[in-house]
Amino acid sequence: MLWVNDPLASLEFYEKTVGLTGVRGAEFAEGEVPFPSVRVSAQSLLDLAPITMAGAMDAIPGAGGTAGHPVNHVCLAMDKQAFEALHGRLADSGVAVSPYSHNSFGARGAAPRSFYFRDPDGNIIEARHYDE
Template identity: 55%
Template sequence: MKDNTPRIDHVVLWVRDPLAAADFYEKAVGMAPLRVTDFAAGTAPFPSVRLNEETIFDLLPLAMAERMTMVPGAAGSAGHPVNHVCLSLPADGFEALRDRLEERSVPVSDFTYDSYGARGPAKRSFYFRDPDGNVLEARHYE
C-alpha cells in the first residue's frame, strides 16, 4: 500500500552566521552537519543539518533574503522566525540534549508537562533558542 502521508522534508532558518549555526546544531543539539565544508569553500549556497533520515534544517544566511523572489513578499520573511520548531526525542535523547545545552550555557526553560503535540500529550518538554533567536521546543512522550 502506498503511503501518501505528507512529511516534513526541510525547515529553513534564517541565520546571521551559517557556520556558527551549523556548529550549534551539531554540537549542542546533536544534528549531523551537511555541506558545511562546501559552504565554507563557496561551492554551496548554505549548509544544512540533518534532524533524521527524512528531515533537514537549511541554514540560510540573512544576506540571501533579498534573492527570495519565488513568492511575493518572501524576502520580508527574514528576521521573522516561526513561533517555534518542536523536536521529539526518546527520553534518553531528551536528557542528553538538555545536558548539552546546559554545558554550553544555553538558557533553557522550566519543564512543562502534558502539553499536547502530534502524538498526544508529551510527558515533558522545554524550550530554548538557537544563537539567531529561533525558538525550539524539545519533548518526549511515554
C-alpha cells in the same frame, strides 16, 4: 529554513550542542552551495540560510513578502534519553532553557515533557519526548 547570521557558527551549535548531524558544511565553506543544513531525521533537514539571502525569497513564486519572515518555533521530538542528553548539553554550554512543560499536545499526542531554548540567532527551538 532558519535565517542565521553566521551559518557555520550555527552549524557548529546544532552539531555540538543540539547533537544533530551537519550536512554540506564543507561545501558551504568552499562557496559551492548557498547554505548548510542539519539532519533532524532520515526524512527531515533544517536549512541554515544566511539572512543575507532573505531577499531572494521574494523571487520564489508564491513566496512574495516572506523574505526573512521568522517562524515562531521549530519542534524537535526525540526519545527520553536524547531529550535528557540535550538538556544536559544545553546546560553545560550555558544555553538558557525554559522550565519543563508537562503533557503538552503535539504531532504524536501529549508529550510527558518539553522545554524551549534559543539558538545563537534567537530562533526558538522546542525539545520534547514521547513515551515509547
